[in-house]
Amino acid sequence: MNKLIVEQDFPVTLVGGGALDPDDLAVARSVAPVVVAADGGANTALKHGVTPDFVIGDLDSISAGTQAELGAARLLHVPEQDTTDFDKALRAVSVPLVLAVGFLGARIDHQLAALNVLMQPHPSPCILVGEHEILFHLRHPVSVPTDEGDVVSLFPMRTVTGVSDGLQWPIQGLTLDPMHQIGTSNRAVGPCSLRSDGPGLIVILPKKHLLAVVDTFIRRPEPEA
Structure with a gap:
């Protein structure tokens, strides 16, 4: 259907x-x-x-x-x-x-x-x-006004790479994979930005950032799959 x-x-x-x-x-x-x-x-x-x-x-x-x-x-x-x-x-x-x-x-x-x-x-x-949290599939770059110490979890549903800014443990240079390297329980050191190099990465953030993430989504066109 x-x-x-x-x-x-x-x-x-x-x-x-x-x-x-x-x-x-x-x-x-x-x-x-x-x-x-x-x-x-x-x-x-x-x-x-x-x-x-x-x-x-x-x-x-x-x-x-x-x-x-x-x-x-x-x-x-x-x-x-x-x-x-x-x-x-x-x-x-x-x-x-x-x-x-x-x-x-x-x-x-x-x-x-x-x-x-x-x-x-x-x-x-x-x-x-x-x-307590919001989850979304990272399909385009996002920037979120996270606070220092906020938990930012990244869970790969398939093999994927990406780039982060504002995280205690940056993801660039890592190959995230559900059978090997995952990215849960990372922490923000301030506002953060995230980008994946392909589909497959779930982002989990504190629910207090819902409206900020909504604004990010509705201001940016969704790329074709």
């Missing part, structure tokens, strides 16, 4: 059915007021008083009551079982940025699946918002 359901020049909030801080949902909606739910994320959105504009997924987790409240026009049923609802939703939107809440926490298998989805060549870049 590659049909675009949402195509616009503004960011979108994507809600999953996992652990969700209502403050994170409020912050995401302040930047991205159009809300898309991934299947059972519709139940979560309504629980927090937010009516999703669209629901995308195989619809095996959305309650009958939620379906009735939203109406059939908002529901996009994608029956295939080869991909997650997170993946299905990202394939259906083309926007400058997706802010994804409710996809981290609780089950570790769901978190690992979410990281796998970030690696896929979707139309839109995505930031995953967790309880």
Whole structure:
């Protein structure tokens, strides 16, 4: 399924059915007021008083009551079982940025699946918002006003190299690889900048930098995969 359901020049909030801080949902909606739910994320959105504009997924987790409240026009049923609802939703939107809440926490298998989805060549870049951190696939250079001592973790999902500035342990000259050298628990010595020489690097930052990273994404065009 590659049909675009949402195509616009503004960011979108994507809600999953996992652990969700209502403050994170409020912050995401302040930047991205159009809300898309991934299947059972519709139940979560309504629980927090937010009516999703669209629901995308195989619809095996959305309650009958939620379906009735939203109406059939908002529901996009994608029956295939080869991909997650997170993946299905990202394939259906083309926007400058997706802010994804409710996809981290609780089950570790769901978190690992979410990281796998970030690696896929979707139309839109995505930031995953967790309880304490944000995660994104480094697909273009970013600069973040990190503070001295902030934890900056870099996890390679494949072999990748890159360049950093403002980290206690720079990554230039390293070959990062999930089976060998990883880059978790690095620390900022001040504002930092990061660039990878190809796809495959997950950046994990303190959640306090969410809006700064959002600004970085929406000011820079996303390169073609």
